[in-house]
Amino acid sequence: MKADFSKPYDPKETEGKIYQTWLDSGYFNPDKLPGKRSKNYIVYMPLPNVTGTLHMGHALNNTIQDILIRYHRMKGFRTLWLPGTDHAGIATQYVVEKDLRKQNISRFELGREKFTEKVWEWKEKYGGIILDQLKKFGVSADWSRTRFTMDQSYAEDVFKTFIHYYEKGWVYRGLRTVNWCPKDGTSLSELELEYADAETKLWYIKYSPEITVATTRPETMLGDTAIAVNPSDKRYKHLIGKTVTLPIQNREIPIVGDIAIDLKFGTGAVKVTPAHDILDFEIGQRHKLETIQVINERAKMTAAAGKYEELKTIEAREKIVNDLKEMGLLVKEEKYQTRVAKCYRCGTIIEPIPSNQWFLKMDKLGAMAKQAIKSKKVRIRPKNFEKTYLNWLENVRDWSVSRQIWWGHRLPVWFHEPKCIPKKGHEKDSAKCEEMVVSLIKPECKYCEGKYVQSDDVLDTWFSSAIWPFGGLSKKDFENYYPGNALVTARDIINLWVARMIFSGLELKKKVPFTDVFINGTILTKDGRRMSKSLGTGIDPLNYINLHGADATRFALIWQASGQDIRWDEAAVMAGRKFCNKIWNASRFVLQKNTGIAKPSKALVGKTSADKKILKKLAAVKKQTGKNIENFEFSKALHDIYDFFWHEFCDVYIEETKKQEGGQEILFYVLSESLKMLHPFMPFITEAIYGNAGENKKLLMIEKW
RNA sequence: GGGCAAUUAGCUCAGUGGUAGAGCGUUCCGUUCACAUCGGAAAGGUCACAGGUUCGAUACCUGUAUUGCCCACCA
Numbered sequence: 001m002k003a004d005f006s007k008p009y010d011p012k013e014t015e016g017k018i019y020q021t022w023l024d025s026g027y028f029n030p031d032k033l034p035g036k037r038s039k040n041y042i043v044y045m046p047l048p049n050v051t052g053t054l055h056m057g058h059a060l061n062n063t064i065q066d067i068l069i070r071y072h073r074m075k076g077f078r079t080l081w082l083p084g085t086d087h088a089g090i091a092t093q094y095v096v097e098k099d100l101r102k103q104n105i106s107r108f109e110l111g112r113e114k115f116t117e118k119v120w121e122w123k124e125k126y127g128g129i130i131l132d133q134l135k136k137f138g139v140s141a142d143w144s145r146t147r148f149t150m151d152q153s154y155a156e157d158v159f160k161t162f163i164h165y166y167e168k169g170w171v172y173r174g175l176r177t178v179n180w181c182p183k184d185g186t187s188l189s190e191l192e193l194e195y196a197d198a199e200t201k202l203w204y205i206k207y208s209p210e211i212t213v214a215t216t217r218p219e220t221m222l223g224d225t226a227i228a229v230n231p232s233d234k235r236y237k238h239l240i241g242k243t244v245t246l247p248i249q250n251r252e253i254p255i256v257g258d259i260a261i262d263l264k265f266g267t268g269a270v271k272v273t274p275a276h277d278i279l280d281f282e283i284g285q286r287h288k289l290e291t292i293q294v295i296n297e298r299a300k301m302t303a304a305a306g307k308y309e310e311l312k313t314i315e316a317r318e319k320i321v322n323d324l325k326e327m328g329l330l331v332k333e334e335k336y337q338t339r340v341a342k343c344y345r346c347g348t349i350i351e352p353i354p355s356n357q358w359f360l361k362m363d364k365l366g367a368m369a370k371q372a373i374k375s376k377k378v379r380i381r382p383k384n385f386e387k388t389y390l391n392w393l394e395n396v397r398d399w400s401v402s403r404q405i406w407w408g409h410r411l412p413v414w415f416h417e418p419k420c421i422p423k424k425g426h427e428k429d430s431a432k433c434e435e436m437v438v439s440l441i442k443p444e445c446k447y448c449e450g451k452y453v454q455s456d457d458v459l460d461t462w463f464s465s466a467i468w469p470f471g472g473l474s475k476k477d478f479e480n481y482y483p484g485n486a487l488v489t490a491r492d493i494i495n496l497w498v499a500r501m502i503f504s505g506l507e508l509k510k511k512v513p514f515t516d517v518f519i520n521g522t523i524l525t526k527d528g529r530r531m532s533k534s535l536g537t538g539i540d541p542l543n544y545i546n547l548h549g550a551d552a553t554r555f556a557l558i559w560q561a562s563g564q565d566i567r568w569d570e571a572a573v574m575a576g577r578k579f580c581n582k583i584w585n586a587s588r589f590v591l592q593k594n595t596g597i598a599k600p601s602k603a604l605v606g607k608t609s610a611d612k613k614i615l616k617k618l619a620a621v622k623k624q625t626g627k628n629i630e631n632f633e634f635s636k637a638l639h640d641i642y643d644f645f646w647h648e649f650c651d652v653y654i655e656e657t658k659k660q661e662g663g664q665e666i667l668f669y670v671l672s673e674s675l676k677m678l679h680p681f682m683p684f685i686t687e688a689i690y691g692n693a694g695e696n697k698k699l700l701m702i703e704k705w
Numbered sequence: 706g707g708g709c710a711a712u713u714a715g716c717u718c719a720g721u722g723g724u725a726g727a728g729c730g731u732u733c734c735g736u737u738c739a740c741a742u743c744g745g746a747a748a749g750g751u752c753a754c755a756g757g758u759u760c761g762a763u764a765c766c767u768g769u770a771u772u773g774c775c776c777a778c779c780a
Contacts, residue, residue, distance in 0.1 A: 008742085195778095202780085215780060228780095262779060270780050277780080338779085384709060388775065391708075395777090491775075526717075528773065559728075562719065564710070565773070569717040571729040574742080581742045589739030639719075639727075654739080 005591070005692070009584035011549025015684045019135060022687075027702055028142045030080040030481070033073070034702060041072035042080045042484030044469050044514065045141060046497075047149065049088035050127040051095045054134065056523040056531055056568065057490060059541040060561060062139050063554045064520055064634060065488050069140055070680040071629045074705035080481050081140060082472050084147035085127055089461035090184060093407040094346065096122045112406050112456075119407050123148075133542060138550050138683045140701070147472045149464045150409070157471040158464045159412040159440050161508060162401075166438045170361040171401075175291070177274060177281035178357055178400060179350045181343040182299035186404040187355055188343060195339040204267065204331035205324060208244040211236070211255070212331050214266030216338055217276070218324070219316040222249055222305045223294035226272040228283055231257035233268050247329050248320070249306070256287045275354045291354055299351045313351070358402040358411065358457065366396045369503040372512050378502060380517040381632050382564065385494060392495040399500075401460045408458030413438050421449040466500035469513035484514045491519045491564075518632045521564040528567055544573050551682035552576030555638070558681055562635035579642060580685050583678065586650050587689045590671045593664055610656040611666050617648050618670055625677050626705070634681075641677050649674065676705055 026032035030040075043065050048058060065081060073079040096119045097107050107115040131146065147154055165171045178187040206212045211227055224246050229236035240257040260283060261270050274284030275293040284291060294305040301308045301316045308316045324330040341350045370393045372378045373386055380386045402411065414437045433450060437443040443452050464471070470482050483505065489498060498517055505513035523531055531538045544553040555576030560566045621644045628637035649670055657667055672690075679686040679700050690700035 005739090008740090213780075217780080265779050267780095272780095279778080279780080382710095385775095387709070391776070495776090522774075524773085530774095560717070567717060569729075571717075575728055578742045581740065585740035585743085587739085592739080636719085643727085650740085651744080655744095 005584075005588040009580055009685060009688075011551065011580070011684065012546070014688050015136070015138070015545075015550055018684050018687050019138065021699065022140065022701060023143075025699055025701075027073070027699065028081070028140050029144055030078045030142065033078060035076065037076055037078035039077050040080070040481060040485070041069070041075075041077035042082070042481050042514075043069055043486045043488070044472070044484050045081060045083045046487075046489045046493075047084050047086035047465055047468060048130045048134075049091055050085045050123050050130075050148070051088060051092050052130045054130055054541055055533075056539055056541050056557075058130075058134070059137060059553065060523060060557045060566075061488055061490065061520050062134055062137055063557050064518065064561075064632075065486075066137070066139050066554075066683070067558070067629065067634055067680040068486055068488070070683060070701060071626075071705065073140075073701060074676065074679070074703060075626075076704065080142055080145075080484075082145055082147070082481075082484075083131060083134075083139075083141035083143060084149070084468070084472055085131065086461065086465055087123075087148065087150045087408060089403060089408045089458065090186060090405050091461075092119060092123070093405050094184070096407075107406065115406055123150075136542060136545050136550060137554065140683075145472075145477070149461075149468075149471070153474070154464070154471045155409055156440070157467055158409045158459065161467055161471075161504065162412055162459065162463070163438055163440060164508060165360055170364070171438075172359050172361065173356060174359055175354050176357055176359070176400070177276065177278050177291075177352050177354050179278070179341060180297060180353045180355060181346065181348055182297060182351055183346050183348040184343060184405065185297065187357060187400060187402070188350060193341040193343070193350060194347075196342055198338055198340045200336050200338050200340075201333045202266070202336040203321060203324075203333045205247070205271075206329045206331050207247060207269075207271070210239060211244055211269050212267050213269050213271045215271055216336060217317070218320045219301070219305075219308070219313050220273040220276040220294065221246070221271055221320070222301075222308065223273045223275045223292040224249075224253055224271045225274060225284065225289040225292060226253050226287060227255045228258045228261050228270045228272045228287075229255065229268060230259065230261040230263050233261075233263050236269055247327065248323065254287075254289075256283070256289075258283050258286065276352050278352050281352075281354075293354050295351055295353055297353060297355070355404075357400050358413075359398040360401050362396045362398050365503040365507060366393045368506045369393055369499045372502050372506060377512045378515055378517060380494075380498075380519065382519065385491060385517075385519045388491070389494050389499055393499060399460075401463050402457040403460055404456070405458055408461060409464055411455040411457050411459060412440055413455040413457075414443050414452035415455065416445060416452055417450040419450060420447075423448055462496055462500060465497055466504040467508065469501055469505055470509050482509065482513070483511045486516045486518060487514045488518045488520055490522065494519065516632075519564075521561055521566050523566045523568050526567050526569055528565075531568075539568065544570075548573050548577045549580065549684070551580055551685045555579060555682055558634050558638045559642075560635070576682075579646070580682070582646055582650060583675075583682075583685055583689070586645075586654065587671060587675075587692075589654065590667045591689075591692055593667065608656075608660055610653055610660070614648065614653040614670055615666065617644060618673055622673060622677060629680065638681050641674070641681070645674050645678070675700060676703060679703075 022028065045065065046061065069079050069081045100107065100118065110118065179193055180187055200216050202214050202216055203218050204212050204214050205218065207227060227244060229240065231240065239255045243252045243254050246253050260279060272280045272283050272289065274281045274289050274291040276295055292304055294302050295313055296302050299313050301311045303309050308319060321330065342348060343350055370390060373380065373389060380389060416433055416435050420433050432447050433445055437452060469484055470478055473481055501513050505511060525531055525537050529537055541553060552573050556572035559572050559575065560569065621640055624640055625637045675686045675690050687700045
C-alpha cells in the first residue's frame with residue numbers, strides 16, 4: 001500500500017490496512033517466508049489466560065517479543081512466534097460461574113458435564129479477545145499455529161506427561177495438609193495465596209501448670225496432637241518426652257522438641273495441629289504424629305470436634321474461648337496484627353485441611369532445572385533473577401499437581417468400582433482387579449465386569465503450561481521448531497512457570513526448551529504503585545492505540561523500559577507520537593526528492609564531509625542497534641536510533657543537503673536504513689512509508705536488515 | 706526474618722574514576738516551501754546521607770535512611 005503524504009500520518013487509518021497486508025503475505029508463518037533461511041529463531045509466547053484482557057504488562061511483554069521476532073526475521077532467520085491461550089483452570093471456572101450466577105444457575109445444578117460445556121461455549125465466544133487485542137499492537141505471531149491448552153492434541157501431551165512421570169515413580173498420592181479454599185472447593189498452591197493484614201487476637205491457653213501456649217486459632221486445638229518446644233529452650237527442655245492432657249478433648253499429647261520453634265515468640269511452646277497448619281504438618285511428619293481433622297472442607301467443625309460439630313470455625317472459636325475462660329485456662333488475650341492467607345481468586349480465607357492429593361516428586365526434576373542454569377544452557381536476564389530461580393529450587397517442595405475443580409485436564413487416573421463381579425471363568429482372579437490404573441484411555445478390567453471411573457481431580461493449570469514449548473507443536477513442527485530460543489516473561493512466574501518448563505523440556509524431550517529467558521520489567525503507576533484492576537490503578541493500553549497509534553504506544557513502552565520497574569509516564573506516548581510525525585515528514589521530504597530512484601545504492605561514497613559523517617554514523621548506529629537487540633537492551637537501542645534519526649539525520653544532515661548539490665542518493669539510503677532499524681520497534685509507520693519508497697515491492701518486514 | 710534492586714534537573718529516567726545527559730515540562734526568540742506534533746537558545750542538579758579507597762567519586766567499598774519488589778513466615 002502507498003502512504004499518502006498529502007496528509008499527516010494517521011495511525012487509525014493506516015494500521016489496520018498494514019496489518020492486513022502482513023496477514024495476507026503469510027510471512028508470520030515461518031514455512032512461508034521467502035529466501036534461504038537456514039537458522040531458526042523461535043519465541044514461545046507466554047500464554048494469556050482465555051479470560052484475560054490486555055493490560056500494560058502484556059503490551060510491554062509482547063512488544064519486546066515482536067521486536068525480537070521482527071529483527072530476526074529481517075536478519076534472515078526462519079522465525080516462529082508461537083501464540084496460544086491457556087485454559088487457566090480455576091480463573092476461567094470462576095468467571096463462567098459468576099456469569100451463570102447472574103442467571104441464577106449454580107454449577108452444581110448443571111453438573112460437571114454440562115458445566116464444562118458452558119465453559120467451552122464461553123471460551124469459543126470470548127476466548128479469542130485477547131489475541132485480537134494483541135494484533136492491534138502489531139504482534140507478528142503465527143496465528144495459523146495458535147493453540148489452546150485444552151486442544152485435544154495438547155491435552156494428550158499433558159496426559160502423556162503425567163503418565164511418564166507416574167511410570168518413573170515420581171507421582172504419588174498422599175494425605176497432606178493443603179491450603180484449601182472452602183468456597184471454590186479446591187486446594188491452592190502457596191503461590192496462589194494472597195495475604196492480607198488482619199487484626200486478631202493472640203490467646204494464651206494453659207495446657208498444664210508448666211505449659212501455656214499462644215495461638216491465634218484456638219478452635220484448632222481440638223485437633224492438637226503434640227506440644228512442640230525448641231530443644232535448646234531451657235524453660236522446657238526437661239519436659240520433652242513427657243505428655244500433657246489436651247484441655248476440652250482430654251487427650252494425652254506428647255511434648256516434642258523441634259528446631260522450627262522460635263524461642264522468642266509467644267511463650268516458646270507451640271500447639272501442634274498437623275491437620276490444620278502446614279508447618280505443623282511438617283512437624284507432625286518429623287515426629288510421626290497423628291493427624292486429627294477437626295475442620296472440614298466447608299470450613300465447619302467435624303465430628304472429631306465433639307460438641308462443636310457443624311459449627312463454623314469462627315463460631316467454634318468464640319465458644320471455645322468462652323469455655324476455656326470458664327475452665328480458668330485462658331491466661332490472657334492480647335490484640336495481634338497478623339496476615340491471613342486468602343484465595344487469589346475469590347478472596348476467601350483459606351483453611352489448611354488434610355486432603356488427598358497427587359504430588360510430583362521434585363528432587364530429580366528440581367536438580368535438572370537447577371543444572372540447566374548452572375551449566376549456562378539457559379541464561380536468565382537480568383542475571384540477578386537467576387538467584388530467584390535457584391533459591392526457589394534449593395528448597396522446593398514436591399509439587400501438588402491435583403486440583404478439585406471441574407475445568408481442566410482431568411487426571412488420567414482410573415479407579416475401579418468398589419464392587420467386583422467376576423467374569424465367568426475368572427472367579428478365582430477377583431482379588432487381582434487393579435484398584436487404580438493410570439492410562440491415556442479408559443481401561444477395562446480383565447477379571448471382572450466392574451467398570452473404571454476417572455478421577456474427579458484436574459491437573460494444576462501450570463502442569464499444562466509447563467509443556468507449552470513442545471505441547472504447542474505438531475509432530476512435524478516439533479522436529480523443525482524445538483527447541484526454541486527466547487522466552488520473555490514477567491518475574492512473578494519465574495518459578496511457577498519458567499522453572500517448570502525447563503525441567504519438563506529436559507525430562508520429556510531431553511533438551512532445554514529455550515536458551516534465553518528475559519524478564520521484562522513491571523509497569524507501575526507514575527507514583528510507583530502496582531497496576532491492578534481491583535485497585536483501579538490499571539490502564540488499558542488500547543486507549544493509547546486509539547488515541548495515538550500502536551507505534552507511539554510501543555515507542556513509549558520501550559522508551560521507558562530501561563530498568564526493571566517502569567513508573568509509567570503517559571508523556572512518553574506523546575513523545576512517540578511526535579516521533580512518528582517526525583519520521584513521516586522527514587520521509588515525505590526525502591521521498592519527494594527521490595521520485596526517480598528505485599533502490600538505494602549499497603556502496604555509497606560520500607562526497608562532502610556531511611555525507612561522510614552521516615554514513616559513518618549510520619553504520620555505527622546500525623551495528624550498535626543489532627548488538628543491543630541481541631543483548632535484550634531494547635530501550636538503549638531505541639534511544640540510539642531516535643537520537644540518530646532526529647538529531648543527526650534530520651537536524652543536521654537534511655538541513656545540510658538543502659544547501660548542497662546532489663546527495664539525494666545518500667538521503668534515500670539513510671532513510672531506508674533508518675526505516676529498517678525502526679521497523680522492529682515501530683512496525684506500522686515504517687512499513688507504510690517503505691511502501692512509498694521508490695519501487696519497493698517487498699514488504700519492509702522481510703527486507704534484509 | 707532472608708534476598709534483590711532503586712535513590713541523578715519540576716516529572717519519568719539514562720550515564721561515566723576526572724567537576725553531569727535525554728524525553729516531557731518551563732522561559733525567550735523564530736513561521737524562506739519536510740515537519741509549530743517544528744527549529745534555535747536558555748534556565749534548572751552540592752548526582753539520598755555519612756565514612757572509606759584514590760591525586761581525584763555521582764560513579765568503587767562500608768554503613769545509615771527512605772522506597773519498591775521477590776521469597777519465607779511467627780504459632
